[in-house]
Amino acid sequence: MSTSFEAQQQALAAQLKLAGIDYQYLSAMADTGLAHDHIWIHRTGDDWVARLPKQSQMDLGPADNLAYEAACYERASAGGHVPRLHGILPVSETLPRGGLVVDAIEGRLAQLPEDLPRIAETLASLHQLPLPKHTAPLLAPDDPWQAMREEVSRQAEWLNKADLNPDTIARVRDELDALPVTLPDSKRCLISFDTHPGNFLITQDGQAVLVDLEKCRYGLPGIDLAHTSLYTSTTWDVNSQAVLTHDQVIDFYRRWQARMGQSPSAQTLIACRRATWLWSLTWCAKWRAQHLHSKDAEHRGQDWSAELTDASVIAHVRDRVEHYLSPAAIEHVHNELLHLQTTL
Numbered sequence: 001m002s003t004s005f006e007a008q009q010q011a012l013a014a015q016l017k018l019a020g021i022d023y024q025y026l027s028a029m030a031d032t033g034l035a036h037d038h039i040w041i042h043r044t045g046d047d048w049v050a051r052l053p054k055q056s057q058m059d060l061g062p063a064d065n066l067a068y069e070a071a072c073y074e075r076a077s078a079g080g081h082v083p084r085l086h087g088i089l090p091v092s093e094t095l096p097r098g099g100l101v102v103d104a105i106e107g108r109l110a111q112l113p114e115d116l117p118r119i120a121e122t123l124a125s126l127h128q129l130p131l132p133k134h135t136a137p138l139l140a141p142d143d144p145w146q147a148m149r150e151e152v153s154r155q156a157e158w159l160n161k162a163d164l165n166p167d168t169i170a171r172v173r174d175e176l177d178a179l180p181v182t183l184p185d186s187k188r189c190l191i192s193f194d195t196h197p198g199n200f201l202i203t204q205d206g207q208a209v210l211v212d213l214e215k216c217r218y219g220l221p222g223i224d225l226a227h228t229s230l231y232t233s234t235t236w237d238v239n240s241q242a243v244l245t246h247d248q249v250i251d252f253y254r255r256w257q258a259r260m261g262q263s264p265s266a267q268t269l270i271a272c273r274r275a276t277w278l279w280s281l282t283w284c285a286k287w288r289a290q291h292l293h294s295k296d297a298e299h300r301g302q303d304w305s306a307e308l309t310d311a312s313v314i315a316h317v318r319d320r321v322e323h324y325l326s327p328a329a330i331e332h333v334h335n336e337l338l339h340l341q342t343t344l
Helices: 005-018 062-079 116-127 144-161 166-177 221-229 246-260 266-290 311-324 327-343
Strands: 025-028 036-042 048-053 085-089 099-103 189-191 200-202 208-210 217-219
Touching: 005 025, 005 036, 005 048, 005 085, 005 099, 048 062, 062 085, 062 099, 062 116, 116 189, 116 200, 116 208, 116 221, 116 246, 144 166, 144 217, 144 266, 166 266, 166 327, 189 221, 221 246, 221 266, 246 327, 266 311, 266 327, 311 327
Parallel strands: none
Antiparallel strands: 025 036, 036 048, 048 099, 085 099, 189 217, 200 208
């Protein structure tokens, strides 16, 4: 765990008691990500999980970040394919970023390509949810494509701060220049914005459950489709890796389109795919530049310090970051985009 489990367990136990949540015992879960610690809450009824933020990927203060994550679960659970929210553990001295209590999901890790149809169904259930009258606190830009372009551009500022090969920087900037200024269609819906296959568990009845929600917003569904099926996503998770063929990617999009009944144009889907890839590459540059910093003792906003996460996870992330920023990986995704432009 990123901090001693004993101290974290004591802090969680005290907060659960204050919240009136009964349980039998707590057990640590493997440290597998950069944003949260997880503790399994064993109960006489259905088990729950405590999600304890290490940082805010939305770059929010602790209380605002907790409210944002809670809204993600509350909104997305209406689709029936994400854990339900059961409680909010407030920010405190012992839990400096607070925590959420959600359903514990019993299931296996998603395997590709065989589970792609299940994941397509889950994404469609999310994307079909009606827009609420009030979208706050979730992001809901009037022009979601412009918002995505701006977010990628902000992250691209890290390209020159990450000690990258000049050829790599030039290739990424060429791809950035290829992003269209506008799209022919940009209808908003609720999206996860973080749908790499490692964030799905497959239950015994065959349902794909999206378990990690913290960056939801009202944006373009093509971003979620891309984040599920891009090379930089399908080879990200240490326990769920695959290199998809062009036909498998197309079949995944077709399954989602059939479930939705209507779809953005191929031009929009390809643009979202390129933008999502570039978001991932520029995030890699940011992480490369920041991960050796000391952790933020004041628990503010984003914090990519390697001190917060198990060393084996950091080693895996470092390996993935170096690979995705390599000329070979960039060429691989570039060629895939060229192929999909004529077949999607």
